Amino acid sequence: ADLLAYPVWAWHWDDPAAPTAPWDRARALVLDADVRDRKARALAAYPSQTLPLSGAPGDEAIVDDRHAAHHLRAEEWLFAPLRSRSRESFDAHYARKPEGWDFEGSWYEQRKRAVTLAALPRPRFRSALELGCATGVLTAALTGRADAVLGTDVAAAAIEQARHRAPDARFETAAFPAEWPEGRWDLVVLSEVGYYLSPDDLDRTVDRVLETLDDDGVLVACHWRHPDDDAVTDGDTVDARLAARWPRPALVHHVEEDFVLSVLPGPAVTSVGRAEGLVR
Incomplete structure (x- = not known):
């Protein structure tokens, strides 16, 4: 109802x-x-x-x-309430465009991925969760930075491609926040999917991340700032909502014309300089 x-x-x-x-x-x-x-x-x-x-x-x-x-x-x-983008909508998207978006060929995607990886405050993580992993291009890159990586996506066709592209990662077909994977994480990545969630589902996603994130973990969120006909909200709205609900200030907040990226820390996370003893 x-x-x-x-x-x-x-x-x-x-x-x-x-x-x-x-x-x-x-x-x-x-x-x-x-x-x-x-x-x-x-x-x-x-x-x-x-x-x-x-x-x-x-x-x-x-x-x-x-x-x-x-x-x-x-x-x-x-x-009527805002609804998250449906599973059927994503299935139809991948039926039209099996690669989803031009994750590998687009310089925008390549550069944004490099900026996202560079924003990670540690060279290595124990357990990473990527929410909305699509065809696994970013997931494959995360396997070089984490001992274990789990990617989830609502579209089964995307997950099938991701398994071939990132064989060192695990994958589950799941619609978050309702279908949340078992485990704890010191890295959660929410890239280009937050604006497909209703405000209520975005809030519940933040709650689930906070429940399952280790104290030394971070949430990394990166979102497109231009209009998207299939989006429920927009990148700036998502970023502002994450910042408002997160219990600590962002460790990184990068804004440019095309995208906004935030690294939201757990209670035990310090800056890279402090972690390396460069700042006392």
Whole structure:
């Protein structure tokens, strides 16, 4: 079942010329006369809201006639939640383009991958988890930096390619955050997939990372900053949400026109200079 949002004060405060309500996700529920009558009687049961408290300025009714009219119409307006991009959508993408995106041929992809690897605060990790590994190009590079690497992706076709490209890694077909792999990690990579998650699923993903990340571990998040028709949100929104929910400031925060990259540390992580004794 979906949890729908009901606009209470949006009718009072939102601006029709520049609305903030997500009208593309609005749904109408038609009400019969009996339901409308019951609603009107329920609203009238709260005179502290519908009648003036006194004749003094500032004591006017909170829910005045104009506002109440929105709630007594012949239909209810509700807002559907944002949904994460579906498994079927990714399956269809790989059916059209078996390589997914041009991970190996694109200089953007090659350079971004090099920047991501260079941002890692240690030369070696014990156990790495890549969420949304696609066809395994970054996963293969991570096997040179970690003793064990697990890649997960929602698309079975992508996982099949990843197994051939990165034979030293393990792979699981899984939709995170609901399908979370067993284990603990000192490196979690979230590259170019956070904006395919609904805000709720992104929050739950952060929670799962925090639950399974070792104290000396890091979350590395890298995201495209330009529009994507298939995305639920965007790279800047994802990066800001990660920073807001993470309990410590970013160890690395790299922003350029095309992508944003953050390295979010566990409680035992220090800067590279401090870890090597260059800073005391």
